[in-house]
Amino acid sequence: SCRGGRGEPVYYTEDSETVRIDTTGEPVVTLHPNWSKIYRGETITVRCEIHGGDTEWDYEWKTNSNRKPQNLNEYRIISASSYNSGNYRCKGRMKSSQHETTEWSDSVTLTVSDNEPRPVLTVSPSWLSPGASVTLNCEVEHPSAGWSFYWYKAVPDLSEKSSSYELLPDGSGTAQDSYIIHGQTHTAGYVCRAGRGDPEYHTDHSQPKFVWSADVHSAASLTVSPDRVQHFTSDSVSLTCEGNFTEWRVRKFSEDGRLSDCRRMTGSTCDINTSKSDTGVYWCESGSGEFSSAVNITVQNDDVPILVSPVHPVTEGASVNLSCSLKTQKILSNVFFYHNDKLIQNDPRGELKISAVSKSDEGFYKCQYSGRESAQSWMSVKGEQDQNSVVHKVAATMPYLESRLAGFSG
Structure with a gap:
């Protein structure tokens, strides 16, 4: 629209009629x-x-x-x-x-x-304190691009030599890329995947990641013979699964992040002739989908000493002996013992005896002999077992014990 004006002071006309002009953009x-x-x-x-x-x-x-x-x-x-x-x-x-x-x-x-995205799952912590919360994080390429997330528990499937996946509670299509599990007590495996769009496109499942518990009160358990964390190369080590189950597999998560099954499984026992590649976390999985407690195994070179320490947590109030050993000499003298890198004892007998373990004794231990130092291993300390957990453990293993004893009849 427009209007005119003239004179001093300026006289203005009325506004003209409005004309609409449509413009076309690029x-x-x-x-x-x-x-x-x-x-x-x-x-x-x-x-x-x-x-x-x-x-x-x-x-x-x-x-x-x-x-x-x-x-x-x-x-x-x-x-x-x-x-x-x-x-x-x-x-x-x-x-x-x-x-x-x-x-x-x-x-x-x-x-x-044409490459299919595969999300990467991380768990924190990897090792549980019983009853702790576990946080799962699922990471996908271009994380801000409209992804929703699905969370699963891995259930062992021995017949297929794999695992099936069971959706976690409220774990379907969450907007957050993290998921918290409260009150976790036992070893468990988890996977995630992501989806977006309409219709929804789903990624593959992530590689499974595990949270491990050293708690020995699960329905399945793992024993190691000889009972120590550290071993020399070419040692013969047996890992035996125990519990009221007929099918087992022993699994290993190695230092380089690879998951594998025991190659020499006889019944419920995995036999290992150790090499450096056998260092890792081990646990048992049953045909009924149960996980055992988990243990660390460390394989050392033959030219350094090893710390002889138990693979399972030590109960408060119990006694424990730690010692130092060489491949060619099992009993050493004048050994230095360290707790969390602090020198705690120079023992002429070559052993560290703790008569009544307390929570303050938990931590990393290593030994030193003749200028050579072992790797360090974590010793876990757990609270005294209450009567109910003892009864539960005995009840869970009674059918297994009965079947073992039946073999000795006659």
Whole structure:
């Protein structure tokens, strides 16, 4: 609209009638949803938008992808693949005047990966104090790009030599990339996966990660012979699963993060002729889906001493002997013992005797002999067993003991 004015002071006319002018902006290509990377099988829409005016348009696309869109304002890709990757431009042509067109839009790049994303799960802590809370974190490429998360417990499946996955309570499609488990007491395995879009696209499951408990009051248990954390190379070590179950496997999580099964399993016993690669965390899984307590095994070079310490937690008030040993000499004298890197005893008899263990004795121990030092091992101290847990443990193992005793009849 406009108006005129003249004179001093200025005299103004009335405003003119209003005239509407429609302007047509440049076309813009948009992606819906606008994620920086799309994975094979996801659904994506490439849209040409021309802002301003109420003109009706025909659309034209230009792309270097292997699949060209139809001349519509949007191109919906139901199941994307790398063939859809490329740069997309569009322009509009007036339906009422076909010779009048917009300029070409700027290019938008669509990247479709044929690699399937695999989330990475972390657990904290890895070793449990009984009843502690455990936090699971699930990480996916491009974490801000619309992912929701699914959380599962791993259930051993010995027949398939694998595990099945059981959804955790309220573990379906959570918005947060973390999940907290309260009151965890036993060794357990977990996996996660992620999903996004409509229809929802799901990633593969993550590799399983474990939280380990040294608690020996689960329905399954693991014993190690000889009963010590540290071993020399070429030692013969037996790991035996115990409990009221018929099928077992012993699993190992090695220092390099690999999960594997025992290669020499005879019945419920895994036999190892140790090498450095056998260092790791070990536990038993039963055919009924039970996990045993977990133990650390460390394999040392033959030219250094080893600390002889128990693989399972020591009960408060009990006595424990720690000693130092060489491959060629089991009994050493004038040995230095360290607790959490602090020298606590120089014993001419080569052993450290704690007559009544307390919680303050928990920690890392190592020994030193003739200038050579062992690796350090953690000694865990647990509270005194209450009567109910003892009764529960005995009741759980009675059928197993009866079956063992039956073998001696006659």
